[in-house]
Amino acid sequence: MKIDATGGSDVAPADVTPLVQLVAPDGSRVVGPDDAALRERVAHLTTDDLRAMYRDMVLTRRFDDEATSLQRQGELALYAQSRGQEAAQVGSARALAGQDYVFPSYREHGVLHVRGVDPVDRLRLYRGEDHGGWDPNEHNVHLYTLVIGSHALHATGYAMGIQRDGLVGTGDAARDAAVVTYFGDGATSQGDVNEALVFAAVNNAPVVFFCQNNQWAISEPTTKQSRVPIYRRGEGFGIPSVRVDGNDVLACYAVTAEALERAHSGGGPTFIEAYTYRMGAHTTSDDPSRYRDLAEEEQWRRRDPVERLEALLRAEGGWDEAWAAELEAEAEAYGERLRDGVRALGAPAAETIFDHVYATDHAQVAAERAWFREYESATAGEEVAR
Amino acid sequence: MSTQTTTQTLTFARAITEGLRAALESDDKAMLMGEDIGRLGGVFRVTDGLQKDFGEARVVDTPLAESGIVGTAIGLALRGYRPVCEIQFDGFVFPAYDQITTQLSKMRYRSRGRLEVPVVIRIPYGGGIGAVEHHSESPEALFAHTAGLRVVSPATPQDAYDMIRAAVASPDPVLFFEPKGRYWSKGEVTLGGPVPDAGTPGVLDTARVARAGEDVTLVAYGPTVATALKAAEALAAEGTSAEVVDLRAISPLDVPTVAESVRRTGRCVVVHEAPSFLGVGAEIAARVSDECFYSLEAPVQRVAGFHAPYPVAKLEHEYLPSVDRVVDAVDRALSF
Incomplete structure (x- = not known):
């Protein structure tokens, strides 16, 4: 293999690995030769279900836009956008059972939305009013972890606790529990993530490693983290691993449902690489124009996950203008509540x-x-x- | 669990074993994790026989990864377990330093008391056993500097037994420093009875006066308590009466017990194996100057390791605080 002077490799991971995809960017259903089992996992989803997912994604994006504005107005110290990653977050979170537990990084606003964590509470950390902001046990969502990858070990330990509680493979879907932990492509270089994969593998722990490969760890592209596609790191630990189109909400839902079924039934961990894109900056303090080009951003803009679900709804007759207008009004009111709620937060x-x-x-x-x-x-x- | 007590002569190491056994018996959420702690019983045999008695799910041979041990222990604690992690040697705690200082210590604080992580981290520490590099260090001050952690070190078999039980029962994370050079020393240990520290202050918060005296206060903890007691013996032969305070806890620091002693004696000598620069002795000196300013007859003296990496085994007895160096420091304080 040729190594270039900057240390990057000449192998572009994106070019060599097929993605699990159920919905194409134009909104049409994809019917691949090996996807029957995954298609089966979304077959039960009704138009109302798809609309509910769409609503989650729209409100998550509204949350993002409002929080970004609040930061610009000096109401937040910092904010990390999830723009572009709504399908990965909403699709995976919607596959979770209530008793499952989530260990997020700090950009999982869509996951927290699905789990019902109050939007104002989600900004307390970024406001500088709280280091956490919500009661983890109320929603089975741990606090955001800012030290990259540290929480992958907490998730694995928590899953080992679930095993010891005898809540794996009971055959009762209302009792079997698992853990999903979210992190990014950069985190896969951290020792803690690798140790988490070791501990999860040897303990057969009921944990799903959900890596959102959004292509950028602040200014460093994924090629600075790995010379193989990220999901293949999971395979190296003996963990079933899959790369999914992170901008396809149904594919993310399906692969997460499959991974959770494996975990719940005693089949152990899964590594999911959701191949997506950080459409915004790393945080409000970052300036992506210094390190990535507009052509790339434009290419991914055409793969916008929210637009893709809209296209699917339109293609299948699930789009209704009155419903869409109602949702727009709801998003307006949601934004107003968020702004008022954040501004009302004082100092402790x-x-x-x-x-x-x-x-x-x-x-x-x-x-x-x-x-x-x-x-x-x-x-x-x-x-x-x- | 029975509140019946029995008294036996045990080694320091065995006293910890029995404390761990008592914790495993009384709390079914208690569990042990570490490298080689199961079938082998740990490189120092502190967990000898416990996996056989309590099973592989409660006495866990982990992968060889310290950050992984502590990080998964945090997750287990969040799920309601009480993990006791063994770090094989002092110098190997640093891969876990991040998990301990950025995660374990802050979890309660950052969740505003909603989350509890009652993890105990046992660390055999200190020198004097002729070991190779990274096997003789005393990093306790690094942890005591971090809020949210309790840092303790027993000096006697009885305290080892009582303090490990109290540590497992504590809702706070506890760094439990075991003076490995004392593992083979023996003492009478009363086993059984209620878990200490059911009410505070207890063995995790308070110093004890190990020997009463009038002319000088020797402050020590862990491995140097024995050194201080020997020095007190030697000083007594010269007509100097030394009081020995065994701190037991480094965080929190029992300043009142030290200050009460120094106000009586007017002189204070702190003895520890860790380097003196920015060490526990520096904090003691500052506290004593705050609390005992008008009672002091001499500046606080420190007998400690040097600001150099722990030396080769052939030189470690030149590096470690010795009876002679303690007596020398006392002489300096007396002749000031």
């Missing part, structure tokens, strides 16, 4: 700095809290020099 009381550092008394925390309380009360009303 200063003394909460010392809350929940430990479960039980800790002498140093107690002493510093007492000092701080006294200092604050002695200087109350005075102008603070920072």
